[in-house]
Amino acid sequence: MDGIVIRSTGSWFSVRAEDGRIFQCKIKGKFRIQGIKATNPVAVGDHVEFDALEKEENTGLIYKVRERKNHIIRKSTKLSKLSHIIAANIDQAFLVATLAMPRTSTGFIDRFLVTAEAYHIPARLVFNKTDLYDEEQQKQLHELLSIYETAGYPCNAVSARTGENMISLKEALKNKTSLFSGHSGVGKSTLLNWIEPGLELKTGKISSIHQKGKHITTFAEMHELSFGGFVIDTPGIKEFGLRDFVKEEVAERFPEMRALMWDCKFHNCTHVHEPGCAVKKAVEEGRISITRYKNYLAILQDDYFDKKDWELR
Numbered sequence: 001m002d003g004i005v006i007r008s009t010g011s012w013f014s015v016r017a018e019d020g021r022i023f024q025c026k027i028k029g030k031f032r033i034q035g036i037k038a039t040n041p042v043a044v045g046d047h048v049e050f051d052a053l054e055k056e057e058n059t060g061l062i063y064k065v066r067e068r069k070n071h072i073i074r075k076s077t078k079l080s081k082l083s084h085i086i087a088a089n090i091d092q093a094f095l096v097a098t099l100a101m102p103r104t105s106t107g108f109i110d111r112f113l114v115t116a117e118a119y120h121i122p123a124r125l126v127f128n129k130t131d132l133y134d135e136e137q138q139k140q141l142h143e144l145l146s147i148y149e150t151a152g153y154p155c156n157a158v159s160a161r162t163g164e165n166m167i168s169l170k171e172a173l174k175n176k177t178s179l180f181s182g183h184s185g186v187g188k189s190t191l192l193n194w195i196e197p198g199l200e201l202k203t204g205k206i207s208s209i210h211q212k213g214k215h216i217t218t219f220a221e222m223h224e225l226s227f228g229g230f231v232i233d234t235p236g237i238k239e240f241g242l243r244d245f246v247k248e249e250v251a252e253r254f255p256e257m258r259a260l261m262w263d264c265k266f267h268n269c270t271h272v273h274e275p276g277c278a279v280k281k282a283v284e285e286g287r288i289s290i291t292r293y294k295n296y297l298a299i300l301q302d303d304y305f306d307k308k309d310w311e312l313r
C-alpha cells in the first residue's frame with residue numbers, strides 16, 4: 001500500500017493510506033535512504049510503501065521510502081555526523097510572526113527566509129494577532145508588508161481571534177503540504193484550529209512573566225485539511241535551522257540582492273565595503289530595504305559560521 005507518514009515517535013510511524021485510513025507502522029529491517037546519514041530513516045511527510053499486517057488491524061511494515069522532493073534537517077547535536085530529518089516533501093513554509101506578544105524580530109524573519117531559500121522551499125509570512133496592534137504597530141505592519149512583498153514573499157496579516165483575513169490564508173493552504181514555523185506563542189495552533197476546527201490542537205496561555213510562551217508541541221506532526229492539503233506543525237524555529245550554505249552564498253539567499261549580483265564591479269563582491277557595489281547603491285536609493293540589508297550584514301557576522309555543530313559545505 002501507499003501512504004504518507006503523518007507522525008513519528010521514533011520507532012512507530014503513523015501512516016495515512018490513500019483511502020484515508022491510518023496505520024501504525026514499523027520499519028521492515030534496516031534501510032538507508034539516498035545516502036543521508038540520519039538518525040531517523042523515515043520522517044513526517046515521507047511517501048512510503050508498506051504492507052498491512054494481517055494479525056493486527058491497522059498496523060503495517062514500511063518497506064520503502066519514495067524519493068524525496070526535499071527535506072529539512074537538523075544536525076543531531078551529540079552525533080554531529082548524523083542529521084535528524086524533521087520533515088520531507090514540503091511545498092511551502094510559513095513563518096508565523098507577530099508584532100504583539102511575543103514580538104518577532106525582522107532578524108529572525110530574515111534568517112528563516114534565508115534558510116527557506118537554501119532549501120529551495122517557497123516561503124510565506126503570516127503576521128498574526130492584528131487585533132492587538134496599536135496604531136504604532138499597525139504602521140510597522142504596513143512597513144513590513146511592503147518590505148517583504150517587495151522582496152518577493154507573499155504575506156498575510158491575520159487575527160486568529162477575530163478571523164480577520166483568515167479566508168485568504170486558508171486559500172493559500174489548499175491542496176498543498178505546508179510547514180508552519182514560528183516562536184512558541186505566536187498563535188500557530190490557534191490559527192490551525194480556526195482553519196480546521198476538528199484538529200482541536202492545544203493552545204498555550206502566555207504567562208505575563210514569560211512572554212515568550214512555553215513549548216507545548218514537541219514533535220513535528222502532519223495534520224490533514226478537510227478542504228485538501230496538509231499542514232506540518234513544527235515544535236519551533238530551531239527545527240528549521242540548518243544553515244547549509246557558506247558565507248559567500250548568503251547574498252544569493254536574498255532574492256532582491258541576487259537580482260543585482262551581476263551589476264557589482266567585483267564578481268566576488270560581498271556587498272559590505274567594495275566600491276562599485278550595486279547592492280549598496282540600491283540600499284542607498286531605497287530600492288532594497290535597509291532593514292533587510294542590515295539583517296544580511298548581521299547574518300554574515302553571525303558566529304554560527306564558526307560553530308562546528310553546523311557542518312557547512
Ligand SMILES: Nc1nc2c(ncn2[C@@H]2O[C@H](COP(=O)(O)OP(=O)(O)O)[C@@H](O)[C@H]2O)c(=O)[nH]1
Pocket residue numbers: 128129130131132158159160161162182183184185186187188189190191202203204205206213
Ligand atoms: N489576541 C490574540 N491572541 C491570539 C491570537 N492567536 C493566538 N492567540 C493567543 O496566543 C496564545 C498562544 O497561541 P498558540 O496557538 O498556543 O501559539 P503557538 O505556540 O504558536 O501554537 C494563546 O493564548 C492564544 O489564545 C490572535 O490572533 N489574537
Ligand SMILES: [Mg+2]
Pocket residue numbers: 188189190202203204216217
Ligand atoms: Mg502550538
Ligand SMILES: [Zn+2]
Pocket residue numbers: 264265269270271272274276277278279280
Ligand atoms: Zn556588491
